[in-house]
Amino acid sequence: MRVLVVGGGGREHALCWSIVRSPRAEKVYCAPGNAGIAELVETVDIGAGDVDALVRFAVDARIDLTVVGPEEPLVNGLVDRLQAAGLRAFGPTAAAAELEGSKAFAKELMNKHVIPSAGFRIFDDVELARKYLRAHDSYPLVIKADGLAAGKGVVICRDADQARAALETIMVERRFGTAGNRVVIEDFLVGEEASIMAITDGRVILPLPSSQDHKALGDGDQGPNTGGMGAYSPAPVITPRIMQQIEATILVPTIHAMHREGRRFTGVLYCGLMITPGGPRVLEYNVRFGDPEAQAVLPRLRGDWLTILDRAATHQLGRVEFDWDPRPALCVVMASKGYPGKPVTGVPIHGLTGDREESLVFHGGTGRREGELVTTGGRVLGVTALGSDLPDARVRAYRRVEEIRFEGAHYRSDIGLKALKHLGKA
Ligand code: AMP
Ligand code: GLY
Numbered sequence: 208m209r210v211l212v213v214g215g216g217g218r219e220h221a222l223c224w225s226i227v228r229s230p231r232a233e234k235v236y237c238a239p240g241n242a243g244i245a246e247l248v249e250t251v252d253i254g255a256g257d258v259d260a261l262v263r264f265a266v267d268a269r270i271d272l273t274v275v276g277p278e279e280p281l282v283n284g285l286v287d288r289l290q291a292a293g294l295r296a297f298g299p300t301a302a303a304a305e306l307e308g309s310k311a312f313a314k315e316l317m318n319k320h321v322i323p324s325a326g327f328r329i330f331d332d333v334e335l336a337r338k339y340l341r342a343h344d345s346y347p348l349v350i351k352a353d354g355l356a357a358g359k360g361v362v363i364c365r366d367a368d369q370a371r372a373a374l375e376t377i378m379v380e381r382r383f384g385t386a387g388n389r390v391v392i393e394d395f396l397v398g399e400e401a402s403i404m405a406i407t408d409g410r411v412i413l414p415l416p417s418s419q420d421h422k423a424l425g426d427g428d429q430g431p432n433t434g435g436m437g438a439y440s441p442a443p444v445i446t447p448r449i450m451q452q453i454e455a456t457i458l459v460p461t462i463h464a465m466h467r468e469g470r471r472f473t474g475v476l477y478c479g480l481m482i483t484p485g486g487p488r489v490l491e492y493n494v495r496f497g498d499p500e501a502q503a504v505l506p507r508l509r510g511d512w513l514t515i516l517d518r519a520a521t522h523q524l525g526r527v528e529f530d531w532d533p534r535p536a537l538c539v540v541m542a543s544k545g546y547p548g549k550p551v552t553g554v555p556i557h558g559l560t561g562d563r564e565e566s567l568v569f570h571g572g573t574g575r576r577e578g579e580l581v582t583t584g585g586r587v588l589g590v591t592a593l594g595s596d597l598p599d600a601r602v603r604a605y606r607r608v609e610e611i612r613f614e615g616a617h618y619r620s621d622i623g624l625k626a627l628k629h630l631g632k633a
Contacts, residue, residue, distance in 0.1 A: 208231050208232060208233055208271040208272055208513060208517065209236075209270050209271045210232060210270065210273075210274065210513065211235075211236045211237070211238065211261075211264070211265055211268070211270045211273045212226065212235065212236070212237040212248070212274045212276065213237075213238055213255050213273060213274065213275045213277070213280060214238075214255045214276025215238075215239045215240050215241045216277075216498055216572070216584075216586070217498055217499055217501075217502050217540070217569040217586065217588070217589040218276050218497070218498035219237060219240065219276040220241070220243050220244050220247075220569040220571070220589075221501045221502045221505045221506070221589075221591075222274060222276060223235060223237055223247050224247060224505070224506075225508060225512040226512055226516075228512065229511045229512055229513035229514065231514060231517075232513050234249070235248040235249070236248060236264075236268065237249070238250070238251040238253040238261060238264065239253060239254055241570045241571070241574060241583065242570055243568070243569065243570025243573055244570060245575075251264060255276065255277050255279070255280055256280060256283070258284065258285045261273075261285060262285070262288045262292055262294075265289055266294065272297060272513070272517050273286075273289055273294065273295070273297070273298075274296075274297045274516055275296060275297065275298035276495060276496065276498075278304065278308070278355060278494055278495050279355065281299055281474075282307065282308035282494075283301065284301035286298045286299060286301070286304075286474075287300045287301050295520045295521060296520060297475075297517070297519055298474040298475075298494070299472050299473060299494050300471075302470040303465055303470045303473070303494065304494045306461075306465070306472070306476070306494055307491075307494040307495070308355055308494075309354060310351050310353050310354075310491070311329045311353045311391055313489075313491070314327050314329065314391055314393075315329070316464055316468070319464070320463075321460070322456065322457055322460050322461055322464070322489060323456055323486060323487065323488045324489040324490075325349070325394040325488060325490070326394040327392060327393040327394070328391075328392045329353075329389060329390070329391055329392075330389065330390050330392065331388060331389040333374065333379060336378065336392065337371070339392065340371060340374060343370070346365055346395075347363055347365050347395040348393070348394070348395060349361065349362070349363055349364070349392070350362045350364055350370060350373040350374060350377065350390055350391075350392055350393075351390060352383045352386040353388060353389035353390060353391060354387070354389075356383035356387075358432065358434055359432070360386055360387070362377075363395065378390060396483055396490070397481075397483060397484075398481045398483035398484065398488075399444045400420070400422075400481055400482070401418070401419045401442040401482055402418050402419065402438075402442075402477060402478065402479055402480065402497050402500050403415070403417055403450075403453055403457075403458070403477075403478045403480060404476070404477045404496060404497060404500065404501075404504065405476050406474075406475050406515060406516070407474070407475070407519060408519045408521075408522045408523065409462065409465070409471035409472055409473045409522060410466070410524075412454070412458050412462055413515070413519075413524060413527065413529075414450070414454060415475075415504050416441045416531055417440065417442040417450065418438050418439065418440035418441070418442055418497070418500040418504050419438060419439060419442040419444070420435045420437075420438050420497060420499065421435065421436045421437045421621075422435055424436060424547060424619075425619065426621045431547055431548075432547070433542070433547040433586075434498060434547070434586060435497070435498060435499045435500070435540065436499075436542065437499060437537070437538055437539045437540050437622035437623075438497075438500045438503040438537075438538045438622070439503055439535060439536065439537040439538070439622065439623045439626055440500070440503040440504045440535065440536050441535060442626060443626050443629035443630055444482050444625075444626075444629060449482060453480065456487070457478055457480075457487060461476065461492070473519055473520060473522065474519065475494075475495060475519075476492065476493075477493035477494070477497050477500075478491075478492060479492070498586075499538045499540055499586075502538040502569050502589040502591050503536045503538040503591060506532075506536050506591055507531050507535075507536050507593070508532070509529065509530040509531060510528060510530055511528075511529070514527065515527055515529060532593065534595060534596075534600070535597045536592065536593045536594075536600055537594070537600040537604045537622060537623050538569075538604065538622070539604050539608050539618050539622050540571070540588070540590075540618060541588045541589075541590065541608060541611060541618045542616070542617055543572070543586075543587055543613075543615060543616070544615025544616075544617070546585035546617075550572075550582075550584060550585040552572070552581070552582050552583050552584060553576065553581050553582065553583075554581060554613045554614050555580065555581050555613060555614075556573065556580045556581065556587070556588075556612075556613040557611070557613065558610045558612045559580065559611060560610075563607075565592055565593070565603050566592040566603055566607040567590070567592075568589070568591075568611070569588065569590075569591060570587070570588060571585075571586040571588060572587045582613055587613065587616070588611065590604050590607050590611070591604065592607060597623055597626055597627060600623070601622070601623045601627075604622070605620070
């Protein structure tokens, strides 16, 4: 098969890494890719947001399957456009991608189909939202911009002043543009967060092993939110019993609801969950693989990944053979100075040697300048290791991280510690 992977981060590097292992992968392209991806597959200089150029390339290069990494082209209809051109794609159509593209749509769907989530109100009139806040006296409260805001449109408000300020930022100042046409005001949930991703053809659902992201910049979950500073898989907070609840009360009803709404969902559904004392609740849906979660989950797959993705795209996911490596995996993200604000880029990277059995280095933001490997973004590298147990994976990942150097590099030193507490090892 001839495959095109769309995107250029650590997630896409992990996707390419898994796809090239398939005996069915004849030729793999990635647009735009990065320096690490270029060592593995042929990169194409088309941005992940350039839907027209991507469709043109897929047609010209006779691509059999396009695998879309980021949410933006999905929400903008890349899959619809490929299908209209007679091509197959792994990922939801624009109508199905609204699960991530509109938080109000997602909340209304959950409400209608009784999928456990936080209580909420939706406002598209700032005056009504202000009035609601004036009458509200229980905090914290969560205010979310409706549309895509690169993960930045969510504000946890500790008191009424913060809530008023967040509302003005989103709806009046329009910090996130039209994403702030509407807001969702949501109850604050208490518990531990974890992620479940599931591959689906719109009917059959294949849950992948659980994982946990580390969203805050600093150790102990301190500092600003980022795209994710590390992950591990599996997440012990998701016990087999909780996994059963997630499948029965969240995954199955969501996929069924989408089908009933005439928005059949194919691709990967990512559920960001809060595991509360009352059971798992949905914090958010994403319509793509999580990053860095994919970097921790995909290296554990034993099986033909390309066949799984292709079967999902062609609505034939039943009876797919695959298995998971029982060894846990842990991924540490190395970020640039200035991230998550304005990262310093163009910095040379040293200490990267080739692939090793025990640890993998996925590139997130790298490029070449006169042949030299340099940083090009905020999240530069994701270093993943598998281990006999989680402490072992942790040691291996950090050992590799310490060999890699670039000026201003920073990373969290506590990835996986929450899991070790569950396992009684910390
Ligand atoms: P989201 O992009 O909707 O996942 O929100 C980003 C982060 O905000 C989540 O990963 C949580 O840490 C936090 N968050 C979102 N909604 C809630 C909620 N209802 N209760 C508590 N924390 C939340
Ligand atoms: N790591 C969270 C996300 O991919 O949205």
